[in-house]
Amino acid sequence: MLPHRIASASHIILRMKLKEDLNPMLLFVFHLMVWIYTAITFLPSYLLSWVSTPGEGFYGSEEERAKRVKAYSVLGYPEGPYRAVSATKRLVTSLHPGVDTLDKMFQYAAMRFPHRECVGTRMVISEEDERQSNGKVFKKVILGEYHWLTYKEALTAATQLGSGLSYLGQRPKNNIAIFCETRAEWLITALACFTYNYPVVTLYSTLGGPAIAHGLNEAQVTHIITSRELLETRLKAIFAQVPKLQHIIVVDSAPTTWPGYPSGVSIHNMAAVQKLGARHENATPERQQPLPSDIAVIMYTSGSTGNPKGVMISHSNIIASITGMAERIPNLCEEDTYIGYLPLAHVLELSAELVCISHGCRIGYSSPQTLSDQSTKIKKGSKGDTNVLQPTLMAAVPEIMDRIYKNVMTKVEEMSPIQRTLFILAYNYKLEQLAKGYSTPLCDRLVFRKVRSLLGGRTRVLLSGGAPLSAATQRFMNVCFCCPVGQGYGLTETCGAGTICELWDYSTGRVGGPLVCCEIKLRDWVEGEYRSTDKPRPRGEIVIGGPNITMGYYKSEAKNQEDFFVDENGQRWFCTGDIGEFHKDGCLRIIDRKKDLVKLQAGEYVSPGKVEAVMKNCALVDNICIYANSDETYVIGFVVPNQKQLLALAGQYGVRGSWEELCNSQAMEELVLKVITEAALIAQLERFEIPRKIRLSPDPWTPETGLVTDAFKLKRKELKTHYKEDIERMYGGK
Structure with a gap:
């Protein structure tokens, strides 16, 4: 699927602003310049793309890459088990012969x-x-x-x-x-x-x-x-x-x-x-x-x-x-x-x-406080760790990549109309080239070099894990940091291994096919109405098996019997509790989690994680927790707003006060709710999935507050306790 067809709400807004900033004649001139630029640079860009990625070759258009088979069902059944095409005979257990510890x-x-x-x-x-x-x-x-x-x-x-x-x-x-x-x-x-x-x-x-x-x-x-x-x-x-x-x-x-x-x-x-x-x-x-x-x-x-x-x-x-x-x-x-x-x-x-x-x-x-020149502990004018180290490889959780994406896009909004237009045109031009399977080395050097320097300028692979990565952020990383993003899926119980996208596969919303060390099958979850016989794609609970499946929980035999099992061939399996679907090319997509689904009073199922992933694309939202009570007909949310965006919104509507006063203001709650509702509708969320009421938090959620884990996953139980009074208020005291 082409990038412009899956453009996020933020990209759509950027395109709209482009038309607002320039009159039709000036816009025509810029489009003409891009066309001329494309015509002149096509041959050198094409040749440079081959030189800059030795040994990787040309993988074809995005549509062709998405069709290329990455995994297959070993037995031919829709439920699997699915195995990587490069592990047809057996699962791989070691890098080098004899190196087994x-x-x-x-x-x-x-x-x-x-x-x-x-x-x-x-x-x-x-x-x-x-x-x-x-x-x-x-x-x-x-x-x-x-x-x-x-x-x-x-x-x-x-x-x-x-x-x-x-x-x-x-x-x-x-x-x-x-x-x-x-x-x-x-x-x-x-x-x-x-x-x-x-x-x-x-x-x-x-x-x-x-x-x-x-x-x-x-x-x-x-x-x-x-x-x-x-x-x-x-x-x-x-x-x-x-x-x-x-x-x-x-x-x-x-x-x-x-x-x-x-x-x-x-x-x-x-x-x-x-x-x-x-x-x-x-x-x-x-x-x-x-x-x-x-x-x-x-x-x-x-x-x-x-x-x-x-x-x-x-x-x-x-x-x-x-x-x-x-x-x-x-x-x-x-x-x-x-x-x-x-x-x-x-x-x-x-x-x-x-x-x-x-x-x-x-x-x-490094540390999150010293990572870049703009990090909180780095003295202004001195260098952050990425600037000095210039890494080629980096792992990140989506929370960190979302922050980088929002910070850069905020600066784009602050550019002059001409600068912003040049950036957006270059951005969209590169999206189109990536979709065709081409790199844009000249454009990278002229336009995106400064953004890429935020991570040192030499990053060639970004690995993402720990939570779903939004399509908008993944596209941003592909374009502005000029490198593939290997989004993966794994758990502590699977030793972190499960799936990782092939780095030449730029499709979004998927986590790739199984690694060569494991295989994955789907198990029907009838209560949630997910079955391997579902059309057009088989769906069910993700179960991972292979030599990477861990020995179980320490001193917790009952939990071990609940989550792990060994099949008739002696292979160990782990039941993840996550719901996935397999695409025709063997790539997995995470679509739900058994424990996260909440059934509202009217019978609709809401997945808080899914809603949160969409809402985080909104520039106003730094973090969000969706809460739903099965005795109610609507969902609510707790939002950590982006300070710069919230202050701008307050100024636009003449709402005054300190940061804490703005976050405690009912007027600001209503304004923010209106903005995020519009973003949710653009992203095609159902009305019942969108929070009807929200609470703004003046303080960010960090591991130190106890409201998120070290991997920045929400601690829902702690958040529920922390916002107990707000929940009662938003649900009318019930």
């Missing part, structure tokens, strides 16, 4: 790429407090260049740490926890634990005290690796609740003595533990190598409802998963640079970084 994978990479840069960190040159106009104080930093450890040095650091932990009493197959922000020391620690067969318990750095205590106690952790900040702000308060904890290893340069901490807990610096391990007399006689079936990670989910669950992931699970992911990234090699900033306690980031390690790529570390 993570310690072997790391040693193999260190042997092949001993002197290549492995992990890098920027040093803090200076930091200062900056007072904002509203009185708030933000800490700003100036960072230096990246300092790197080679693969050989990283292997030495990991081996010494593992040996030092052994000296401190850590034993093989005894759980050890990492409770730390994403940084080089996190990965070094994990690689040390994989080498010495210490199962790693991962905990999000933003978890609250009770959730942290739950994970540590359930896994019976005696040793934990953390940062100084998290030790002082989170761990210190729960020592009394985790009696088994004996040793805390702090990754930063920190004091050698720790007054005010319980005497029964020993606190060590990571560097000191590595020195212990480096001493010959303290070296372990012979490390116990893990088996492929041994637990590598117990990954505690972010816990969108209740206590977090620990998912047991074996070495063979991760090896299979990263093998499947790597197959979808063309020309992946040691020349690539990856930027790591998402939580390493999340399966998406951990898998992505291990894919990079397995191929000798270098990983430069």
Whole structure:
């Protein structure tokens, strides 16, 4: 389907503004210029497109690519199981023969790429407090260049740490926890634990005290690796609740003595533990190598409802998963640079970084607060991490890409009419060329270079996961960042693996075909009226099977029997609870979730996630949560508005007040509701799906507020509690 036929509401609005800004004669002149430009640059652009993507070839028009088969039903039945065309004989389980555990994978990479840069960190040159106009104080930093450890040095650091932990009493197959922000020391620690067969318990750095205590106690952790900040702000308060904890290893340069901490807990610096391990007399006689079936990670989910669950992931699970992911990234090699900033306690980031390690790529570390020149902690005039690192590979959750998209489009709106027209014409021109299967290298350099520089200017692959990515944002990334977006689908229970779009497939709204490490089938869900016999496409609950399916939930046998099963061939399967449909080319589309569907009083089914994905395309909306009560006839919503857009709307209608006063204003609620209703109708939502009443939130939802997870997924239970009074008000006190 051509891009202009699936143009988002924002693109339609841009086209309308184009006509408002220019008179017909001037518009004709610009169209004539574009036609001349196209005619002149066709041949060089065509030749350059071949040169700029060596080995990838020409994949044809978008319509042709969408028809090309990516997966097939093994048995020929509409319910599947579906398997990648490149895995016709068997599912793939490993990258290299004999490399079946993570310690072997790391040693193999260190042997092949001993002197290549492995992990890098920027040093803090200076930091200062900056007072904002509203009185708030933000800490700003100036960072230096990246300092790197080679693969050989990283292997030495990991081996010494593992040996030092052994000296401190850590034993093989005894759980050890990492409770730390994403940084080089996190990965070094994990690689040390994989080498010495210490199962790693991962905990999000933003978890609250009770959730942290739950994970540590359930896994019976005696040793934990953390940062100084998290030790002082989170761990210190729960020592009394985790009696088994004996040793805390702090990754930063920190004091050698720790007054005010319980005497029964020993606190060590990571560097000191590595020195212990480096001493010959303290070296372990012979490390116990893990088996492929041994637990590598117990990954505690972010816990969108209740206590977090620990998912047991074996070495063979991760090896299979990263093998499947790597197959979808063309020309992946040691020349690539990856930027790591998402939580390493999340399966998406951990898998992505291990894919990079397995191929000798270098990983430069960042954070959401220092990612770009405009990030909140970067001092004005200094460089953000992408500018310095210039990554070629990057993973992102849709929330972050949506923000980039809205920020750029807001700046486009602020351009002069001629500048805006040039941008929009170039944008639409490139959309048409992409649909035909052509790249536009000259246009990229002349028009989109500045936008592309926001991510360093060299990004060649963007991986998206964690939530559905809107068509508008995906198209924006394709056009302005001049690279494909590999939208994927996977869960912690499937070790992050499931599907990833082929990077030459620019179709939107789909998550690609199964990876070579797994297969997918659909199971009828009669109650929701989804069946594999549905026309024109088979639909049902997504069930994923293969060597990447994890060992189940830690100490939760009842939940294991509910969500996992083994078939007659001994293959393990996971029931995702998500509803999908398979297209003719073998690509999967996520269309619903069993638990998310709410049946209104009149009998209509509403999918909050679907409505939220559409609403986020509206420039006024930074975040939104749709809520529906089955005893009511309509849905309501909680909205985090975009500050710039809301202030502009208030000014347009003469509504005055502070930011908090505007968000608490009934008049502004009605104005915002009108705007998002129009956007929803343009996007063809049904009337019953559109919220009839909304509540504006003056404060953004961050993991620190406890209203979203570290992956920025909504915590619906917490949001419902937080907005309890507003729900009663919007539903008339019922």
